[in-house]
Amino acid sequence: MxxxxxxxxxxxxxxxxxxxxxxxxxxxxxxxxxxxxxxxxxxxxxxxxxxxxxxxxxxxxxxxxxxxxxxxxxxxxxxxxxxxxxxxxxxxxxxxxxxxxxxxxxxxxxxxxxELQIQELKIEGQDVCFPHRVSLHQSCHGLRELRLGPSSENMTVRDNKVRQLMNLVKDVEWCDLSRPDECCGFGGTFAVNEADVSAAMGRDRVADHVGSGSEVIVSADMSCLMHLQGLIRREKSPIEVMHVAQVLAGRKLKKTNAK
Structure with a gap:
């Protein structure tokens, strides 16, 4: 293939x-x-x-x-x-x-x-590890259109594919959110046309992640993380963002936003 x-x-x-x-x-x-x-x-x-x-x-x-x-x-x-x-x-x-x-x-x-149905993640024979407190941001497109996980407005039972893959990474400590599937407010051009609303929604999401005790927000959609990262940097919130591909590939957490 x-x-x-x-x-x-x-x-x-x-x-x-x-x-x-x-x-x-x-x-x-x-x-x-x-x-x-x-x-x-x-x-x-x-x-x-x-x-x-x-x-x-x-x-x-x-x-x-x-x-x-x-x-x-x-x-x-x-x-x-x-x-x-x-x-x-x-x-x-x-x-x-x-x-x-x-x-x-x-x-x-x-x-x-x-498609691949992977069961383990290794680099040169060693398990991929990420020893950090992690919270998961689930993008609206991923949930509502691709069905990568369950959403609160729909009672259909679905596997959370992003979290299941992250569970293959050793030493991850999950931090659960109070509203795990709420929009971050980015929405592409929505963030331009409705900037104040978009920023307010983003600050709300960052507060939920920080309040959970998380060190890093992980997501499968970097557009959401780009929006949240901008708010995090401007307000110097003590949390980082990483795309799930970086974690699964064995990248280390780089801390840039600590107060």
Whole structure:
């Protein structure tokens, strides 16, 4: 199986270390990974702001680039959901290339949990360890569109795929939140159009994580973490953020926000 790695724009520009950790993790698990260098944005920012005509050629370009691969893996729930759940308007129902890309595009944690079904994490024969107090931020796209875990407004029982994967990491001490599936307030262009509301929601989420005793917020979606990290840095809150790929790949916690 040859897997194409799709790296969202904001990861490429601001958090390339998350993309590198994703690549290392997949390759360590025996996956043949290809990074198509001609890849561009998935079109989500244009779609979110109603610019569907501008999004259409971007979506078609995405499918042209990624259709030749067995699977497409992305370390971002929102971008994965854009392809899986919001590309239909740009393609014919019988477009085989689009249908393949739609069906075979996975969030990283979804791919590890459902497709590879990994049972352990090791680096050079040693267990991956992360000896820290951890709280989990679950992004809205991951929960409500990709169903990576259960959400409080829906009574359907689901595995929490991100947490189950984190449970393969040794020495993690979980810190539970009072509202474990509440939105962080980012929402892409919502953070621009409704900046005050977005910031208030983000501060509320940071307070819940800090109040739980957590040292680090872990999430499968770096866009949420980017929003929370900005608030954490401005207010000098005693907590860090890390993408789940970094933890699973064995990265260490770098403390930058301690008072």
């Amino acid at each position: 040859t897997v194409a790695l799709f790296v969202p724009c904001y990861l490429d520009q601001f958090y390339p270390e998350v993309a590198i950790a994703t690549l290392e993790l997949l390759e360590r698990l025996g996956v043949d990974v290809v990074f198509p260098p001609e890849q561009t944005c998935c079109g989500q920012p244009m779609a979110n702001t109603g610019c569907t005509a501008d999004c259409a050629p971007v979506a078609r370009r995405f499918v042209d680039i990624f259709a030749p691969f067995d699977s497409i893996v992305c370390p971002s729930g929102s971008c994965t959901s854009m392809v899986r759940n919001h590309y239909d308007d740009y393609f014919a129902e019988d477009d085989d290339a689009f249908l393949h890309v739609k069906q075979r595009t996975f969030d990283l944690c979804e791919f590890l949990y459902d």
